Amino acid sequence: MDYFRRMGALRRKLTRAGLHGLLVTHPPDIRYLCGFTGSSAALALTRRRARLFTDGRYTAQAAEEVQAAEVHIVTGAPAVAAAQWLAAQPGVMMAGFDPARTTVADLVRWKRELPSRLRRAFFQTTPAPLVELLRAVKDEDELALMAEAALLGCKLFEHILNFLKPGLPEIEVAAELEHRARVLGAEAMSFETIIAAGARSAMPHGRATPAPLPRKGFVTLDFGIILKGYCSDMTRTVFLGKPTPKERIAYNSVLEAQETALNTVTAGVSCGEVDEAARSVLRRAGFGEAFSHSTGHGVGLEIHEPPRVGAGQTTRLLRGMVITIEPGIYLPGKFGVRIEDMVAVTRTGSQVLTPAPKALIEL
Amino acid sequence: MDYFRRMGALRRKLTRAGLHGLLVTHPPDIRYLCGFTGSSAALALTRRRARLFTDGRYTAQAAEEVQAAEVHIVTGAPAVAAAQWLAAQPGVMMAGFDPARTTVADLVRWKRELPSRLRRAFFQTTPAPLVELLRAVKDEDELALMAEAALLGCKLFEHILNFLKPGLPEIEVAAELEHRARVLGAEAMSFETIIAAGARSAMPHGRATPAPLPRKGFVTLDFGIILKGYCSDMTRTVFLGKPTPKERIAYNSVLEAQETALNTVTAGVSCGEVDEAARSVLRRAGFGEAFSHSTGHGVGLEIHEPPRVGAGQTTRLLRGMVITIEPGIYLPGKFGVRIEDMVAVTRTGSQVLTPAPKALIEL
Numbered sequence: 023m024d025y026f027r028r029m030g031a032l033r034r035k036l037t038r039a040g041l042h043g044l045l046v047t048h049p050p051d052i053r054y055l056c057g058f059t060g061s062s063a064a065l066a067l068t069r070r071r072a073r074l075f076t077d078g079r080y081t082a083q084a085a086e087e088v089q090a091a092e093v094h095i096v097t098g099a100p101a102v103a104a105a106q107w108l109a110a111q112p113g114v115m116m117a118g119f120d121p122a123r124t125t126v127a128d129l130v131r132w133k134r135e136l137p138s139r140l141r142r143a144f145f146q147t148t149p150a151p152l153v154e155l156l157r158a159v160k161d162e163d164e165l166a167l168m169a170e171a172a173l174l175g176c177k178l179f180e181h182i183l184n185f186l187k188p189g190l191p192e193i194e195v196a197a198e199l200e201h202r203a204r205v206l207g208a209e210a211m212s213f214e215t216i217i218a219a220g221a222r223s224a225m226p227h228g229r230a231t232p233a234p235l236p237r238k239g240f241v242t243l244d245f246g247i248i249l250k251g252y253c254s255d256m257t258r259t260v261f262l263g264k265p266t267p268k269e270r271i272a273y274n275s276v277l278e279a280q281e282t283a284l285n286t287v288t289a290g291v292s293c294g295e296v297d298e299a300a301r302s303v304l305r306r307a308g309f310g311e312a313f314s315h316s317t318g319h320g321v322g323l324e325i326h327e328p329p330r331v332g333a334g335q336t337t338r339l340l341r342g343m344v345i346t347i348e349p350g351i352y353l354p355g356k357f358g359v360r361i362e363d364m365v366a367v368t369r370t371g372s373q374v375l376t377p378a379p380k381a382l383i384e385l
Numbered sequence: 386m387d388y389f390r391r392m393g394a395l396r397r398k399l400t401r402a403g404l405h406g407l408l409v410t411h412p413p414d415i416r417y418l419c420g421f422t423g424s425s426a427a428l429a430l431t432r433r434r435a436r437l438f439t440d441g442r443y444t445a446q447a448a449e450e451v452q453a454a455e456v457h458i459v460t461g462a463p464a465v466a467a468a469q470w471l472a473a474q475p476g477v478m479m480a481g482f483d484p485a486r487t488t489v490a491d492l493v494r495w496k497r498e499l500p501s502r503l504r505r506a507f508f509q510t511t512p513a514p515l516v517e518l519l520r521a522v523k524d525e526d527e528l529a530l531m532a533e534a535a536l537l538g539c540k541l542f543e544h545i546l547n548f549l550k551p552g553l554p555e556i557e558v559a560a561e562l563e564h565r566a567r568v569l570g571a572e573a574m575s576f577e578t579i580i581a582a583g584a585r586s587a588m589p590h591g592r593a594t595p596a597p598l599p600r601k602g603f604v605t606l607d608f609g610i611i612l613k614g615y616c617s618d619m620t621r622t623v624f625l626g627k628p629t630p631k632e633r634i635a636y637n638s639v640l641e642a643q644e645t646a647l648n649t650v651t652a653g654v655s656c657g658e659v660d661e662a663a664r665s666v667l668r669r670a671g672f673g674e675a676f677s678h679s680t681g682h683g684v685g686l687e688i689h690e691p692p693r694v695g696a697g698q699t700t701r702l703l704r705g706m707v708i709t710i711e712p713g714i715y716l717p718g719k720f721g722v723r724i725e726d727m728v729a730v731t732r733t734g735s736q737v738l739t740p741a742p743k744a745l746i747e748l
Contacts (some may be wrong), residue, residue, distance in 0.1 A: 061590075078677055079589050082717060119489075126484035126492055126510065147489065197567030204560030207595065210577055226442050227424075232570065314441055354445060 023163050025056050025090035028156065033069055035152050036118065043068040043108045043117035044152070045132070045145070047101050047124065050323040051153040053251060056091040058084055064104035065091060068111050075100035075107070105132035109140050118148040151328070158320050158328045159342040164252065165366055168322070168344055171249040172364045172375035175256045178202055179243065179378045186385055188237040188262055192217040195243075196230035203247045212246035212253035212325045223259065224358040226315055226350065238263035240273075240357045246325060253325045255346050256376045257362035260383040272309070272351055273359050273382045279303035279349040280361045280380070283317055287347070287365050287372040293335035300349040301333065312351035320345050321364060343367045344375070386526050388419050388453035391519065396432055398515050399481065406431045406471045406480035407515070408495070408508070410464050410487065413686040414516040416614060419454040421447055427467035428454060431474050438463035438470070468495035472503050481511040514691070521683050521691045522705040527615065528729055531685070531707055534612040535727045535738035538619045541565055542606065542741045549748055551600040551625055555580040558606075559593035566610045575609035575616035575688045586622065587721040589678055589713065601626035603636075603720045609688060616688045618709050619739045620725035623746040635672065635714055636722050636745050642666035642712040643724045643743070646680055650710070650728050650735040656698035663712040664696065675714035683708050684727060706730045707738070 032055065036044055046052055046065040053059055056072065060080040066073050072091035076084050077100060084093045096103040108117045119129070133141050160168065182199050196215040203211065218228025220239035228242065235241060244257040259273065283300035297317040304313045316332030321344055329337040331345050339345075343366070350360030364375040395418065399407055409428040415421055418428060419435065423443040429436050435454035439447050440463060447456045459466040471480045482492070496504050523531065545562050559578040566574065581591025583602035591605065598604060607620040622636065646663035660680040667676045679695030684707055692700040694708055702708070706729070713723030727738040 082588070121489035121493065124489050126482075126487050126489055128485075129489055130484065193567055193570070197564050200567065201560050201564035204556055204563065207556070209592070214573055225445070229572070 023057060024161065027161075028055055029067070029072055029090050031156055032067065032152060035156070036067070037069065039118065039149055039152070041116055041118040041146060041148070042114040043111065044148070045101065045104055045108060045117055045119045046153060047128070048120065048153070051123070051157070054153060054157050054323060057087045057089050059087060059251065060084065062100060064101035066104040066108045068108070068114055071111070073104070073107060075104045099131070101128060102131055102135050106135050109136050109144060115144070116146050117144060118146050118152070120151050120153070121147040122151055154328055157322055159340050160322060160344055160366070161342065164322065165342070165344070167250050167252045168254070168364070168366070169375050171247060171252045171254040172256065174203070174206055174208060174247055174249055175245065175254040176376055176378040177206065178245065178247070179256065179258055182243065183260070183383065183385070186235060186241060186260065186262065189234045191232045191234055192219055192222075192230040193232055195235070199243075199245060208247035208249055209251075210248045212248050212255060216242065216244035218242045218358070219262075221355060221357065224352045224354050224356060226352055226358070226360070235262060240269070240359060242358060242360055244360065244362065251323055253321050253323070254376075255321050255325060255362065255364055256378065257348055257360045258378060258380070258383075259359045259361060260385055262385050264384060265382070269357065270382065271307070272353075272357070275304060275307040275309055276349055276351055276359045276361050277380055279313075280347055280363070283347045283349065284363065284365060284372070284374065287339065287345070287367060289339055289341045289367050291339050293329050293331045293337045293339065294333060296331050296339070296347070297333050297335065300347070304349060304351060309351040312353055313349055314352055315350070318346040318348050318362075339367045341367050341369055386420060387524065390524075391418055392430070392435055392453050394519055395430065395515060398519070399430070400432065402481065402512055402515070404479055404481040404509060404511070405477040406474065407511070408464065408467055408471060408480055408482045409516060410491070411483065411516070414483075414486070414520070417516060417520050417686060420450045420452050422450060422614065423447065425463060427464035429467040429471045431471065431477050434474070436467070436470060438467045462494070464491060465494055465498050469498050472499050472507060478507070479509050480507060481509050481515070483514050483516070484510040485514055517691055520685055522703050523685060523707055523729070524705065527685065528705070528707070530613050530615045531617070531727070531729070532738050534610060534615045534617040535619070537566070537569055537571060537610055537612055538608070538617040539739055539741040540569065541608065541610070542619065542621055545606065546623070546746065546748070549598060549604060549623065549625065552597045554595045554597055555582055555585075555593040556595055558598070562606075562608060571610035571612055572614075573611045575611050575618060579605065579607035581605045581721070582625075584718055584720065587715045587717050587719060589715055589721070589723070598625060603632070603722060605721060605723055607723065607725065614686055616684050616686070617739070618684050618688060618725065618727055619741065620711055620723045621741060621743070621746075622722045622724060623748055625748050627747065628745070632720065633745065634670070635716075635720070638667060638670040638672055639712055639714055639722045639724050640743055642676075643710055643726070646710045646712065647726065647728060647735070647737065650702065650708070650730060652702055652704045652730050654702050656692050656694045656700045656702065657696060659694050659702070659710070660696050660698065663710070667712060667714060672714045675716055676712055677715055678713070681709040681711050681725075702730045704730050704732055
């Protein structure tokens with residue numbers, strides 16, 4: 023990972039925002055900028071220097087992981103030490119912080135430790151989540167890792183197909199999938215595994231329960247793993263038994279919506295246009311109301327990152343962004359269907375990172 | 386769960402703090418007060434009413450789960466709607482929020498939507514994390530669930546003992562343990578499983594890696610599950626092969642420290658005294674420097690909750706608190722040992738919730 027390049031890009035944004043420094047406390051942002059993966063840290067950045075503050079538990083780990091920043095071990099709160107250090111740097115009169123990642127209590131504590139002449143105006147909210155917006159555009163190293171993570175997800179789907187059968191509790195499906203993920207090298211799941219069978223498939227967030235898989239019905243599997251820090255995310259919906267014509271129509275409508283939206287993904291298109299592509303297919307098929315969430319979201323070091331792929335979103339796709347495309351329909355009390363891929367915006371269009379089959383699988 | 390009792394206790398605290406209302410946004414706090422487990426919600430509380438705000442994805446779930454509060458489905462941000470509702474309640478001139486659980490951006494957004502006459506003084510930081518402090522003292526229902534969660538942890542430890550053998554990658558140990566947890570009904574792990582073998586046991590936070598278990602050396606297993614929302618947390622350190630006298634002395638020193646601290650746990654004792662009980666044993670044994678973290682922490686709906694059981698902490702233990710006691714020693718490049726139980730403060734003293742064997746197990 024080219025941490026120096028990232029720090030350079032961030033410094034240019036800082037300069038443009040008129041800030042002399044930045045205090046970074048969100049762990050994925052810290053990892054992105056200097057490689058540190060510990061849970062307790064703060065990164066202080068000026069136009070010339072960068073210093074990571076962490077505590078004694080992480081001495082060895084920080085020495086091993088951190089690049090493009092000095093490391094400083096502290097006994098108190100890392101962010102307070104970072105705030106004090108920033109305020110003591112020559113020429114630093116104003117430092118930014120991300121208001122969406124800073125609690126009211128943190129800000130009060132940081133300010134309290136500043137020299138009184140600086141207390142009022144030193145910390146300024148950044149005009150946008152600077153690091154998060156950098157993170158939205160993945161570099162080559164990240165794209166390679168994300169492709170690897172997504173392929174691992176596809177392997178898990180393939181594996182679990184042989185395992186699904188009526189009567190099996192949803193949580194055993196999740197357990198098998200998660201065990202396989204671990205054995206194949208995943209550090210963790212990127213979110214709580216969704217296994218939602220029968221009428222439960224009508225819940226967009228149907229976490230696996232002890233309920234048994236039905237003899238006949240849809241099973242939605244929505245899961246992701248974390249590999250070397252990067253999240254995967256995919257959904258497939260399969261059918262146990264023979265679907266009715268109505269169920270088949272619903273499935274194929276979602277599939278058409280999903281592929282139509284995928285086909286719009288290219289640099290320069292707005293996220294709202296991608297969302298509308300999926301939505302209009304479902305609307306025409308009479309499922310407009312049943313598609314009750316956004317079409318997708320960015321993914322990377324976190325499972326949900328910018329950009330949001332929802333109605334009216336004006337953000338334009340950039341080469342290197344990785345988003346999900348996951349339209350669904352939910353008919354409460356009856357059934358639901360969702361199909362989700364991860365897709366990267368490339369120089370020439372897009373590349374699907376989750377090439378698992380999408381035609382309806384009947385088991 | 387007696388949500389009405391909890392709401393009543395919270396209202397008394399609000400009144401004492403001179404506040405007319407409270408805006409609760411931290412998911413475990415919301416779950417504690419009204420039972421809702423969804424991820425997107427805000428709870429607004431006045432002296433007479435309570436209303437949960439969530440979005441359309443959770444209509445069915447909220448109807449099923451929520452007690453002691455009205456449910457209101459919104460299309461925008463639940464917390465913004467909750468803030469507006471609070472400000473519109475008769476007699477509510479000042480509402481509290483927890484500054485440690487509210488971002489600077491959230492507070493700005495909430496204020497922006499208020500009538501201008503209220504904007505300046507309506508939202509007040511609470512003098513303490515009111516809900517979190519209530520949560521620190523568990524009621525009978527919670528204690529029963531936590532005992533069940535802790536016992537499940539003990540079963541997992543028993544299971545994994547038959548599985549450990551030299552050469553096995555740490556992550557496969559974690560995978561087996563986590564799979565078993567799921568099959569036995571755990572919703573998830575309460576934190577990333579720590580399996581740290583050989584020299585890696587000297588890292589207090591040694592997440593499982595692909596490294597193989599050594600032929601000879603300590604293996605630290607620190608893991609927890611979530612059962613019906615409640616976290617368990619336990620650590621055992623076992624030995625593969627025959628320990629040297631020095632390793633045995635280290636192990637027994639930690640064990641003595643752990644049991645000495647456990648024996649001090651009773652209502653009225655300060656957390657600092659409990660910490661000192663463990664620390665003084667290790668200091669006398671020459672391992673004072675090697676015990677580099679606090680003795681323990683509260684546990685419940687979250688894996689880390691008040692109280693903190695560390696040096697100098699003056700908080701006094703109350704009947705119903707559940708804390709961990711987990712001293713350890715870490716000798717970088719050599720080995721580490723940690724032993725951890727969950728213990729509940731009872732009417733007559735304390736009760737260990739994790740009765741798995743602690744004498745050194747040699748495999």
